[in-house]
Amino acid sequence: xxxxxxxxxxxxxxxxxxxxxxxxxxxxxxxxxxxxxxxxxxxxxxxxxxxxxxxxxxxxxxxxxxxxxxxxxxxxxxxxxxxxxxxxxxxxxxxxxxxxxxxxxxxxxxxxxxxxxxxxxxxxxxxxxxxxxxxxxxxxxxxxxxxxxxxxxxxxxxxxxxxxxxxxxxxxxxxxxxxxxxxxxxxxxxxxxxxxxxxxxxxxxxxxxxxxxxxxxxxxxxxxxxxxxxxxxxxxxxxxxxxxxxxxxxxxxxxxxxxxxxxxxxxxxxxxxxxxxxxxxxxxxxxxxxxxxxxxxxxxxxxxxxxxxxxxxxxxxxxxxxxxxxxxxxxx
Numbered sequence: 001x002x003x004x005x006x007x008x009x010x011x012x013x014x015x016x017x018x019x020x021x022x023x024x025x026x027x028x029x030x031x032x033x034x035x036x037x038x039x040x041x042x043x044x045x046x047x048x049x050x051x052x053x054x055x056x057x058x059x060x061x062x063x064x065x066x067x068x069x070x071x072x073x074x075x076x077x078x079x080x081x082x083x084x085x086x087x088x089x090x091x092x093x094x095x096x097x098x099x100x101x102x103x104x105x106x107x108x109x110x111x112x113x114x115x116x117x118x119x120x121x122x123x124x125x126x127x128x129x130x131x132x133x134x135x136x137x138x139x140x141x142x143x144x145x146x147x148x149x150x151x152x153x154x155x156x157x158x159x160x161x162x163x164x165x166x167x168x169x170x171x172x173x174x175x176x177x178x179x180x181x182x183x184x185x186x187x188x189x190x191x192x193x194x195x196x197x198x199x200x201x202x203x204x205x206x207x208x209x210x211x212x213x214x215x216x217x218x219x220x221x222x223x224x225x226x227x228x229x230x231x232x233x234x235x236x237x238x239x240x241x242x243x244x245x246x247x248x249x250x251x252x253x254x255x256x257x258x259x260x261x262x263x264x265x266x267x268x269x270x271x272x273x274x275x276x277x278x279x280x281x282x283x284x285x286x287x288x289x290x291x292x293x294x295x296x297x298x299x300x301x302x303x304x305x306x307x308x309x310x311x312x313x314x315x316x317x318x319x320x321x322x323x324x325x326x327x328x329x330x331x332x
Contacts, residue, residue, distance in 0.1 A: 092220050094149040095192055103142065111138025124302055153192050154223060158258065160193045161225055165251040172244040178233075179204065196221055210237070225254050268328050275324040282317060 087100045098106075114137025115130050164185045171181035179201075186197040196217055203213045214230035232250055236243045289297045300306035 089219060090146055090150070093153070093222070094146050095153050095195065096146070096149065107138045107142040110141055111135065113137065114141065122301070124298065126301075126307075129301070154221065156190075157192050157196070157221060158223065158225060158254075160190055161229075162251045162254040162258070164189055164193050164197070165229065165247050165254070169244045169247045169251065172247070178243070192221075225257070228253070271328045275321075275328055279317070279321050279324070282313070 087103065091098050091100070091103060111134045115134035118125065118133040119130055167185055167189075168178070168181040171184060172178065176184075182197055182204075183201055186194060186201045188194075189197065199220070200213045200217050203216065204210060211230075211234055214233060218226050218230055228250055229247075232246050233243075236246060286297065300310050
């Protein structure tokens with residue numbers, strides 16, 4: 001039998017060993033460096049995960065940039081390969097349902113009537129002047145009319161293009177596919193928006209790729225805004241992204257450009273009026289003098305000296321009008 005003193009000693013030893021074991025368990029990781037090693041391992045793994053996530057983000061950004069650059073190069077390459085504008089394409093841009101043969105026949109008729117009208121108005125003119133009038137009437141006047149109709153059509157297109165993009169934005173946000181949004185524009189928008197998008201939708205229905213449809217649309221409507229629209233659609237199809245947000249930003253940009261154009265037009269109105277007055281003044285004075293004293297001014301086209309002076313005056317007037325046009329036409 002153990003004595004009470006021995007029992008107390010064993011209890012104290014057991015308690016001391018327990019306290020020592022507990023202290024060793026708590027202090028050993030800090031003393032041996034395991035805690036520090038765990039922290040270092042955790043830091044290394046965390047840094048690796050952060051680096052990998054950053055690398056993936058950088059790779060995604062680089063991929064998107066490459067896709068955008070390739071898309072822009074493809075569009076610019078297709079446009080450069082089709083820089084030559086045919087007469088049929090000019091008539092399509094003007095919205096005229098006329099064949100090139102009919103246009104040439106009408107141009108010849110206009111040239112003949114122009115020469116006859118000049119001969120009736122001024123029978124004393126030489127045959128060279130009548131031939132020049134017929135040439136201008138056949139090749140200059142019809143093309144000027146086609147260009148005027150084309151610019152007016154493009155202006156109408158631009159006035160409604162931002163609204164058409166807003167229709168696509170609202171349709172995409174409501175869950176409609178892009179093709180259905182284009183169909184809505186082709187059915188409900190005013191001309192010439194409706195005609196251009198009808199042509200695009202019909203081409204897409206027969207199997208033409210959407211990128212090629214937009215290329216043909218840019219040929220028929222060669223505007224920077226249409227190019228922006230085609231680039232946004234092409235990039236979204238290749239690289240993905242929020243189409244409604246991109247088109248919403250494009251719509252805002254188009255409205256800002258329209259406001260800038262209106263502001264530039266308002267600021268340059270005085271200069272344009274002055275240029276028009278200066279350009280029309282010689283012809284107005286010549287007409288008034290011819291009405292009051294035709295024998296006095298008729299020397300300009302009945303004598304060789306007068307004809308030479310008329311030719312020099314026409315050259316200098318053309319140079320002045322060209323310079324004034326360059327001064328009042330602002331690019332933005």
